[in-house]
Amino acid sequence: MALGFLPAGAYEEAASRGNLLVAICDGSYAGHLLFGGSYPSLKVFQLYVSESLRRCGIGTALVSGLVNLANHHGYLSITANVAEDLAANAFWERAGFVLLRSKPGGASRNRIINVRVRELDTPTLFKTSSTTLPELGIVPNYSVQLPVYVLDLNVFWDVVQRRPRREFAAQVLAAAFDNLIKVLVTQEFINELERTSKVANDPALEFALQLPVLPLPPIPVSDTLVCEIASILFPERVANGKVSAHDRSDLIHLATAIHHEASGFVTSENALVKKRDLIYEKFGVDVLHVKDLATGIVSCRRDTPVFQTFLSGETVRIWNLIPGPSDYVEGFIAKLSPNEATRQELMSLRTRRNQKSLIVTSDEEIVSLAFWDGNAGLSNRVNLRLLTDGEHPAAEAALDCLFDQVARDASAIAPVVLSLTTRTGDVTTTKVALSHGFEKQGGEQLHTCFNKICVGRPISPSSFKRLGTALQLCSGIRFPDMLPEFRSVHQKITFYDVSGRERSLELASLEKYLSPTLLLCPNRPGVIAPIQRVFADDLFGTSRQLSLLPSKEAVMSSERVYFSAARNRVVLQEGRILIFYESGKDNGRSAAIAAARVLATEVVEKRSVSSTLLRKGVLEESQIAELSSTEQIAVTRFDNILVFSDPVPLAMLRELECVDGANLVTARTLSANRVTALLEAAFNES
DSSP: OOBTTBOHHHHHHHHHHTOEEEEEETTEEEEEEEEEEETTEEEEEEEEEOGGGTTSSHHHHHHHHHHHHHHHTTOOEEEEEEETTOTHHHHHHHTTOEEEEEEEOOTTTTOEEEEEEEEOOOOOTTTTSSOSOOSOOOOOOOSOSSOEEEEOHHHHHHHHTTOTTHHHHHHHHHHHHTTSSEEEEEHHHHHHHHHHOOSTTOHHHHHHTTSOEEOOOOHHHHHHHHHHHHHHHOHHHHHHTOOOHHHHHHHHHHHHHHHTTOSEEEEOOHHHHTTHHHHHHHHSOEEEEHHHHHHHHHHHHSOOOOEEEEETTEEEEEEEOOSSOOHHHHHHHHHHOOSHHHHHHHHHHTTOTTEEEEEEEETTEEEEEEEEETTBTTBSEEEEEEEEOTTSTTHHHHHHHHHHHHHHHHTSSSOEEEEEEEETTOHHHHHHHHHTTOEEEEEOSSEEEEEEEEOOSOBOTTTHHHHHHHHHHHHSOBOOSSOOOOSOTTSEEEEEOTTOOEEEEEHHHHHHHTOSOOBOOTTOOEEEEEEOHHHHHHHHOOOSSOOSSOBOGGGGOSSEEEEEEGGGGGTSOTTOEEEEEEOSGGGOOOEEEEEEEEEEEEEEEGGGOOHHHHHHSOOOHHHHHTSOSSSEEEEEEEEEEEEEEEEEEHHHHHHTTSSOSSOOOSOEEEOHHHHHHHHHHHTTOO
């Protein structure tokens, strides 16, 4: 039997491959559904129901059968192309297939084809894990739109009296004027100024009165908080009954910030900052030195690094999108957004204040656009909006790079929950998002939402408790107070979701969910390996000068490859922390510049290195041939890359006993304690 444009042989071939569902009614043929495609998306090629049996639910039953089959095998979506002028669009709409986009059909009939997609019960990245509850169960904190910081009185005087710290205080106030953060003072702040003011129409007081004011908590609440804070800050004075009126005023400032659940309390009082961990753990409000907040604000305002590379014969560029009208960009948005409201929303993001954005182009075509909050890291939640042409050959590579770049930018200051919104049915984005540790959270008909935790720094035994508190506040997930001893990357790590249920994940899976990060468990060994400056620049994008030449393709990939002598297989073992040391050769920095996680190391023949491995590394075949005197090399795959903003110089590496007096010319093991000390130095955690 032949139906439509397909010959009879097509059905026999589809049936032999298991790609044909047939409906039988009273022992007779009633209809069929022909499908195909490749993982992770199935495609409907033909749906047919006998005319006499239409409107009996047979078509719906066939589609349901395909959905069940696809779910069972872990597919992410099903696509159906339907001519725009056909009444069948209503059927596919009822079956849950939303309009993803429209495209021209064949020239002979001059039709417009609606591409319709139904998303399935998306598996998580670790669906095959033996754990019964693989998801983290992230519940983002949506309570604060702009991060709210309460100023201590000493920060105010830094500006008014032009103290040495006035530059930092001025940066904080400027960020508030730019709507990057919200800055407030407390009623006690105003009361204290009024008590100490010595002149009529005091300009300092008049200036302070222009700032938004947080009211005092109810007296019973205030008194309780003041007592609890005093026991942390001034335990000796509390014990001796010597808490002064000035001390009590300081305590009321902080108690007000805690009561109103501010993001942070900004001060220049070092004694207060020293107790920040205890205050944060107990009350969930961070006490920040004004210099630290100003440094974070400067970091927020930095543009994301840009670069270009060759991919499949085309020049792929990643660059910051310039605000303002652009027919080029608006045409891309219109092409991929059939809904008018969605188009207008995306176009408005281009002109929104304090909005960061990246655009990926391949030659003259746009592949992807990404928009996210400009105050990333100052707030515990970052919104990411993404639009990608999933059919472009460079789409997966572009998304892999974008997720990597945005996660690093968003968590550069502090851990955050990254909330992604993308088009429903965008299977390419879904596939890559899951591989980066995003969890699907549902969404509306036109949009699908995902959440991911980004830590942005290593988690050491000394920082585990503090970072655990931060993660609980931003995501609802609670971890134990101590990192467990390292046994392997496959050992289970226990945690608790927002409902208090105990869950567990393999260490390797947990690091992916929290990436970019490295869990520095006690006894987890590391390796320090040398790399020349020219290769480090290509592998990590760490060049101190902007190059006009294309980078290697590896810099776009979240998983990369390090080639070395075959003997290094012994030390470059799965799960170890890999530290890259840039040698001093050819104006190198003689410093540790980055860390990563070893996924696997294998020894291969030099002549058999695949093109895939070459693309994820930065050596040419001729350079690999010269790498060692043997015919074999070690190929190390690594991910979870943390590039050091402050490289650790050779002198400090020697002080930490990470290198000895000899030059570092080959990979060598590091104890867990030395790895931790090195990374704490790189991230100022010591």
